[in-house]
Amino acid sequence: MIRPRGTTKLAAIALAAVVTTVPATAYAAGGEGGPKNQRDSSSSRGGLQNGKINVETRVQTKVNGSSGPAKPGKLSSVDGDWTPPACWYEPAFSPKEIEAKVKAWRKVKLFGIGDFVGDVFDGYYKDGEPYKDYNLDKQGEGMFWAAAVNPNRKDDPEANSCDKLPFWVPESETPKEPLAVSPKVLAEYAYDELPLPKTEITMAPDGETKVNLPTWIWLDKAKFRKVSVTASLPDTNLSATTTAEPISLKINPGTKDATTYPASGECPIVDGRIGEPWAKGKAKKTPPCGVKYLRSSGDGSYKLNATVTWKITWTSTTEPGGRLPDGEFGADQNVTVKEIQSINR
Template identity: 45%
Template structure:
């Protein structure tokens, strides 16, 4: 029997009620220990298997240079309107395990004190949907939780992005769990279904970029009106990759997000300074380095990348901020790929600026 309009709204209400009893998934913390170098911790999160069967609660795995502990990485998008997905639909349980969990949740909610009205009606509709084949035009219902097809596919459910601060966005994947056959794509109406593109955005969100400490000459103590040279060698400053993957029976996808440095922005920490070039942005050289190392005899020359402080820092220091802009793109399963917004990450380093002492004879 098809369901449209207000009926489908009831189904969404049922999904929200069930989410309150923890049916809708939330990602767990990372399980593996970090390894790696200054380019970020190499961390993996294993797929969950919490006793509900081999299809239970499939999780995204992260590897490469990703934030230690599984939190948000340090990359900041240059596009203020871009955000990672707040939630998505992903494989949850096989039919038999799903029947066990879903029927338990529905019955406990229906039997809860005070359950009635719209929420009670919605839960009753959900029970009919999974037990009696009650559905709507583009989403058929199921007989006995589709257990006759156990092992041939999985029920998919909403997953919240734990790093999304807006709770309402995080819980916006409110459709009831739906069945997907092994090897099939999710139905097209589920635009938030997990995909290589979503995985790429999540890899971007978890990406850990290396610290940005430029080499200076003079190194820490410079003089008023003396050009300070700044540079980054290619050897300490290279591309970074992070991979997100989802692997369950009949459904395996992944995406790798790659960040490549393109420019360095210098902010002196005081208005009493000039930057070289005037914009303060030093672009990549042909050998992928930035700036030019200082060599003896060039003290009075203008550096291709650097700063000239016009006033002493007194008893303190100036906080020089060096920010690298990264060009970010992704590739994924099936030849998919594309560009993501440029990212930035920067650090501050202390610079002491002294007056040049004149000697009178």
């Protein structure tokens, strides 16, 4: 019987070679795509993908502030070089569960692949390089941590950056691995889970306006308020709360032939409101937030884009917390602009 030995990378390379030759129906050990009759409660979270054992994350989220029934909006970071983590490592398997996973692999009889993969894992977790007997003598004293993919970013190439095989972490110890789950990682994950309201502005006139007529723009004060999400990992003290607070509205009229109010096109929040509702008697006033079109849209319409900038902060009971990159979330609205008709007598 072959007992490959060596480092994590060597084992991963060997497993990668196996994975590329195994049909999807042969994924055992509770892997995604594995036959249901080969799954059990001890291995249902794990799957062998591209030479790695990945697990479905156990991180849970809870919305603490509600912004109404709006579906979660996709925040775009104003920092183009930053995104929430695509993967991390989290506590996943007890010694008995790792052992059960290897036994499940040995049930795959296709071309002897099951035994080959079992031998690779035995060489790593059973025969003393670097573990012995799956750490069964340490049952209850720690967990094997495995790679978990952010479900919001599973198609992100960075989701493959967590390429280590499950590694042992004693109870109450923090692994030195930079991608190990932590309050900050949870806060960054919660960034993706913030349920933001649709950026649907109110305009006056609504739908159709006239050339050189200022159009007032504002946002519903009740909808645009702070919203926060708490992300936590069950059975640990790892938790973080990420909060989004609207700070401004950016207007892009959809044409160069327009004037925005203010000139920057960015309307700040004043007294908790973005913009000011139009009312009778304000016709000759300049809107604090709005747009004036200088040319007709002809037979079509202009695509006005309204984007809200959100300030993002996070807190935790175990770490100081701080700021995360501001986020933007916007939407387009069609605006028809007509010429003012004059009557010739």
